[in-house]
Amino acid sequence: ATGAAGSTSAATAVTGTITVFAAASLTGTFTELGTQFQNAHPGTTVKFNFGGSSALAEQINSGAPGDVFASAAPKNMTTVTAKNGTSAQPVNFATNKLEVAVPPANPGKVSSLSDLAKSGVKVALCQAQVPCGAAALTVLQKNNLAVTPVTEEPDVKSVLTKVQLGEVDAGVVYVTDVKAAAAKVTGVEIPDAQNTISQYPIAPLTESKNATTAKAFVDFVTSAGGQAILHAAGFGKP
Amino acid sequence: MPLLALLIRAPWSALGSLLGQRTVVTALRLSVECASAATVISIVLGVPLAWVLARVRFPGLRLARAVITVPLVLPPVVGGVALLMAAGRNGVVGQHLDSWFGITLPFTTAGVVVAETFVSMPFLIVSVEGALRSSDLGLEEAAATLGAGRWTVFRRVTVPLVLPSIGAGAVLCWARALGEFGATITFAGNYPGTTQTMPLAIYNAFQTDPDAAIALSLVLLLVAVTLLVALRDNWLRAGSPT
């Protein structure tokens, strides 16, 4: 499929600049994807507008010029499609799942998800209104765990920062975040049975002044090469 | 003008029900309390600091003044991280606070106050320093000849004379503390009832329901404007020579 897409787009020239709105949690991966895409299509430039998924959706609906939207949750994508903001059906291009992150020294002695409910363990979660917070709630409910966090952070990175600095004993974040943080945090896996899978949708935008390249980028992300990069970062297959 | 737009587009109907919510009322009270506490601390620490900047000649004065202005420039989130590094559980100072006194600041209401103070104190210092620079040294000299030492002069002459500026600075400081978001969420976290101030509640609401967020902003604005009108007016009247 990728090869076919590549040959058709060559006819209408994949070139010029596109701007991709991508969820903050995709910052590292998409920067890498962008570079690969530019290499594959000389003459193209990919720029990014990173931000919280909900903030990006708000920007798109307020008329922010862009070509592609990659959201960390279907909900925010729906906000955009509902306003006719996408020119094609969104496709899921990656999945993510949660993991417990603990500081390398593991002061709270957390070794499983259920340890989060122990008294005296300081836990940071995302706030319920953002995708990772909603997911965390789902997981905790699913496992019948009553966890009282010391803080509800506005995004995943804030949770991770608090873990890194040792301010909390554990935080619930995405697998990809633990991977990106490398040695600075330790991951405590949550088995798939107890976990929940988040979908990441992507779609070209109606606003786009360079629909061809926009489509090519979406295609590239869903292509084998793109998936490999996402997989390396810890994302799962859609 | 943007404020007008805010008013026009506001979901007035939703306001009533929002105000009924317990979390909103709690957040509002917490905001006002923390901002007021931060203001008081800023006055207590900031006025003497402003005095030093205005009156004491020492090498590095220029640098000191610039450092004081730094929290103005620092993106608040970075300010929060800096605070964590300093006063967090593993922070440069924080680890001793914890082990010696058993005090932890992050994730507590005290932490909110610290974060707000860090961000808003410069406003007070800048206002007061300006006033001190332009205030009449002659009166301080007169006080000295009457037997008043440095501290008495400061307390009984210098401070009363710049009171209007301290008032104005405190208003700026309070307003800034009330709207503080980044440093607070980073340093103190976001937990309803202990560290969730109005701006954090507004941010929360924003993720799901922008209209509700706007309504909440209006509530915050209303409280702020009401208090400002009431207070500033009193201060200005007390301070004006007419």
Add this chain to the structure above:
Amino acid sequence: MPLLALLIRAPWSALGSLLGQRTVVTALRLSVECASAATVISIVLGVPLAWVLARVRFPGLRLARAVITVPLVLPPVVGGVALLMAAGRNGVVGQHLDSWFGITLPFTTAGVVVAETFVSMPFLIVSVEGALRSSDLGLEEAAATLGAGRWTVFRRVTVPLVLPSIGAGAVLCWARALGEFGATITFAGNYPGTTQTMPLAIYNAFQTDPDAAIALSLVLLLVAVTLLVALRDNWLRAGSPT
């Protein structure tokens, strides 16, 4: 003290390579340019506004003064939303700007300047209003008896006399604009090269590499402090009577 912690924990080694990155240099230049533009606009609009607040007696003065202080209290993100509602493509004013003049502000460099101006102008206004209140009305009267109309008096007497305060206010204003994050990202987005200022670049960096983010903050601080030391000193010297 938190700043010290920041300095202690900073990844000094990474600094060199970071500064080499094109995006960092671009963001830094954009930040300085936009903050400067916002300061200039604030001076042009804010000084007359401060004059009105200080000199003209009109009903609603107290309210007007409070409204001016509002952007201080408003969480910046809400400020950004308010701006979008006013000047966005579908905004109260924005739709006319677009259809009549073909001007769109959001998500452009101009939008960054607007957002920064909105947030930082109050600082200038508050400083200048205070100075105007305490400046010598006698000199303005003298100018009037010499045949100078209101505008001439303003331009040739009032403004030169409060120049030091305008300077101080401009520094505050500039510093605040330089650190502005929330309103900018909401109203202008986060496009490298056009709207990605340093605080936004720092935010980006924070997502992948917190150390790099801190290093970037230090860069921003360094630039700010250097400029502040240089400028304030000049202003203070120009303004001081000695």
Add this chain to the structure above:
Amino acid sequence: MSGDYAALDFDVSVEREEFRLDVCDQARPGEVLGVLGPNGAGKTTLLRALAGLQPLRRGRIELDGMVLTDVAAGIQIPPERRELGVVFQNYRLFPHLSLLDNVGFGLRSRGISRSESRLEAANWLRRLDLAEYSERRPGRLSGGQAQRVALARALACRPRALLLDEPLAALDARTRLSVRAELVRQLRAFPAPALLITHDPLEAMVLTDRLLVLESGRVVQTGTPAEIARRPATNYIARLVGLNLYRGRLERGAVRLAGGGALVAAAGHELASGANCLVAVRPSAITLHTERPAASSARNLWSGTVRGLEPLLDRIRVEVAGEPGALVDITAAAAAELQLSDGTPVWLSAKATDIDAYPEP
């Protein structure tokens, strides 16, 4: 009006909290009308009213056929269009402008080009002997220099009337002498009406053609400075010009004083018997004796007690209690000879020709 000047007519009433000012007078072209009065009399208020800086309660101000203020008709020309020259009490020079620009300010405000204004300003600075300081800021001037700059600044606009508020008050005693002489010259050369406020009678004497004495917002006397110095109407003026003043009633050739005692005056022609009158006696016209003088041509002789001695520059002023009490000036030699001190009983004598009785104004 082609170069010739007209009078400044004013009838002004101002009300300010507990203070009320009512003045009606006229300053003719070339005339310097002095306004003399104690602190808080309303002198500055009058000047501000004329300059358009102080709203009136009632009244009318007219200059050169042009109405500047008419409360009844709702006319109030703003200060910048009155074309008056004002010299304020503390000069109010612009601290941020050079002397050249201070003096050129009015011309520039009237739309004259920068270069032309500077040329004209330089002329005025030269005329007032300030050419060497043209580029200096006012902050570094002496009081006398500042006063001259303020005058130059007001005159440079060729005003249709000049208003001066205590132009010499800020100067020290010695500078005041030389600046006063300079001011006399400038005022003589000024063709339009001028109004000069002062609380110094000597200054009024030297600088003004006619005086208006103001006390608590009301005019208590007008006349030439010499008239007022000779025949003061109130105790304030009498003390100021250094006269003994008594209030009394003419009865059978002598004036019976309200405070006790009587005095015979030679010049009392204008007075009808029974009329209320004032009596002025110079302190130097009274002679002191420690014993009752046997035979004396002086028609007035009475006794008293010394209450105080005050050395003046070239004489001694003795305060004597009696009927009437009096201030008496004697030479230092006489004081030594008479061995006066507090409580010494004395006799006072004065010639009728040295005593002036005149009707209460």
Add this chain to the structure above:
Amino acid sequence: MSGDYAALDFDVSVEREEFRLDVCDQARPGEVLGVLGPNGAGKTTLLRALAGLQPLRRGRIELDGMVLTDVAAGIQIPPERRELGVVFQNYRLFPHLSLLDNVGFGLRSRGISRSESRLEAANWLRRLDLAEYSERRPGRLSGGQAQRVALARALACRPRALLLDEPLAALDARTRLSVRAELVRQLRAFPAPALLITHDPLEAMVLTDRLLVLESGRVVQTGTPAEIARRPATNYIARLVGLNLYRGRLERGAVRLAGGGALVAAAGHELASGANCLVAVRPSAITLHTERPAASSARNLWSGTVRGLEPLLDRIRVEVAGEPGALVDITAAAAAELQLSDGTPVWLSAKATDIDAYPEP
């Protein structure tokens, strides 16, 4: 020490940019030492040095056996521990405190309780006739009242010496008279040394026991006020006290003047022939004639030209150019009779007994 007071000794040298002050003198207990001088002479600088507000370049200040400043020994007692009472030129009352608290400020600063301070302050306010204003803020006082409050504030601390900087300068001519009288009483009652700055010779005459005349930072004359008024050492003082002063050299019984002309003085005993000397002549001691007087007992007669006329309160001052030039005071009657005007040629005569020649100090 026990209640009796000692002298204030000072030897002070201050350097400030282009200005240099050097003064060495002593104020004895109960004595009021006056410091007279023109603007910028360094009077305020001296006071500030004594009060400890101005660092010295060199010198020593001692009061009551206690060294306040000794540059050589590195001693500099801070102002708050000098126990001096200072009255500043513009009073410097605390605008935010009531009169009671202004006056009580020094007592409170010395650790006396609030209630006791207020009691004592109330006493002082009563003594200075200000009791009814105790609760008022200084902003609403007249100049004379403010001056009394400043004095009360300084006296309330029972200072070991009093320093006053032009205490009457801010008052109008009339208020000055009454406040001066009050100040005389207060200073007489003050048992410790006092230093009083002024630029008004009359004030110096009335208020001080001994005078120190300062010009450009240097002492040019010291003596009692009467001595200085009679025999001024510089033109500045001569003009101030209203004398004609000439510099010359005694040659064969007459003084040959440096500016041309010669004068014969009766009293020249102290002078050796050939000595440099000063000659002082009162303007009223010179007589004017429009024709050369035929026979006159006056030993000095010379010609000149009228250069100006200035009316004073009770006489006219005529400026005459000649060898020597002179200011001459005549009565208004005489001026009218002689029909003097600018350019009139005149003859001047003066009796030798009215001319005082004395050595240059």
